[in-house]
Amino acid sequence: MNYLRILFPAAALVALAALTACQPKSATPVDHSPPVATVNGVPITRDFYDFYIKGITGGKAPADLTAEQRNQALDNLIRARLVGAQATKDGIDKSGDTAYLVELSRLNVLEQTVQERYLKDRKPTEEELRAEYQTQLTAMPKTEYHARHILVATEPFAQRIIERLDKGEKFDALAKAESMDSSKNNGGDLGWFTPSRMVPEFAGAVVALKPGEYTHKPVQTQFGWHVIQLMETRQVTPPSFEQVRQRLEQVVEAKKFRQYTDELEHNAKIEKFLDYPGPKAASTAPATPAAPAASAAPPAATPAAAASPPPSAPAPAKNVHAELKARPLSGGGKVAWWRRALTARRHSCA
Numbered sequence: 001m002n003y004l005r006i007l008f009p010a011a012a013l014v015a016l017a018a019l020t021a022c023q024p025k026s027a028t029p030v031d032h033s034p035p036v037a038t039v040n041g042v043p044i045t046r047d048f049y050d051f052y053i054k055g056i057t058g059g060k061a062p063a064d065l066t067a068e069q070r071n072q073a074l075d076n077l078i079r080a081r082l083v084g085a086q087a088t089k090d091g092i093d094k095s096g097d098t099a100y101l102v103e104l105s106r107l108n109v110l111e112q113t114v115q116e117r118y119l120k121d122r123k124p125t126e127e128e129l130r131a132e133y134q135t136q137l138t139a140m141p142k143t144e145y146h147a148r149h150i151l152v153a154t155e156p157f158a159q160r161i162i163e164r165l166d167k168g169e170k171f172d173a174l175a176k177a178e179s180m181d182s183s184k185n186n187g188g189d190l191g192w193f194t195p196s197r198m199v200p201e202f203a204g205a206v207v208a209l210k211p212g213e214y215t216h217k218p219v220q221t222q223f224g225w226h227v228i229q230l231m232e233t234r235q236v237t238p239p240s241f242e243q244v245r246q247r248l249e250q251v252v253e254a255k256k257f258r259q260y261t262d263e264l265e266h267n268a269k270i271e272k273f274l275d276y277p278g279p280k281a282a283s284t285a286p287a288t289p290a291a292p293a294a295s296a297a298p299p300a301a302t303p304a305a306a307a308s309p310p311p312s313a314p315a316p317a318k319n320v321h322a323e324l325k326a327r328p329l330s331g332g333g334k335v336a337w338w339r340r341a342l343t344a345r346r347h348s349c350a
Helices: 010-021 046-057 067-089 096-119 126-139 155-166 171-178 182-186 200-207 242-267 320-324
Strands: 035-039 042-045 143-152 189-193 219-221 224-235
Touching: 035 046, 035 067, 042 046, 042 067, 046 067, 096 242, 126 242, 143 155, 143 171, 143 182, 143 200, 155 171, 155 224, 171 182, 182 189, 200 219, 200 224
Parallel strands: none
Antiparallel strands: 035 042, 143 189, 143 224, 219 224
């Protein structure tokens, strides 16, 4: 592998710079290893450099790289220090989102480290894994559904689609001609899915259908109005224990660490002030909640449909197909949007 290709791009370099330069002096680990370089008198130590190399190469040592690659990595750290020092001088480390991003990264790194240390001597036993496997099997959906849909902007337009289906027009042809969703190219086909992967309103409508049937009333979600046809169903074949063993280990470890953090929370004095009166809503604000952002978790309730062009006008295409399949939260996963913004892990925050 050419590791030069995975050294920091500009955006990640700035993130590392903020991370390495914006922490208080007391947070800097004691490091007596000799310097590999100094930047305005501040050393970049051998241990810090080795740690950086290990992080960007998946565990390689500097000796495993070419001289050119080692020098390029060092140049990146030097640039990061320079940019970080300038950021501190300009007060960027204490301004707005940057300060929050640095603090969130610090907390995330510390949490990850505490979790690793806590779980080091608490590995899941075979009995715990088997018990978790049975728990997961019990909660697992028993049926998968294969459906297609037609997404339009308004309820009257959706009702007219249903009337055209009643008169014998083909579902796939109507989807290709009228649907706003990108699945229109496949005749509205959404493939196989379990109800838990869909927003509740859509899932409920699908489950109520028999194979071959379509909804005779439009179904509203935050994406618009749907006409849905259930094509077929099949029984879900659960994976074997060995197939999901690694995932079960992650789930059991996540539950153990959650119990530990529950204890910390129980023994702490915590006061919450989240439920405070917000700004007075404008008189024109809709009575129902606004549609959530695409990156948010699946909504618990259906918001009102947004203003749309009249049915006679061609509606803009939407990438609803993927969004309909809501992403389940992974147990114990700590990856978040603010962590993905920082490609350098644990460079100076631990």
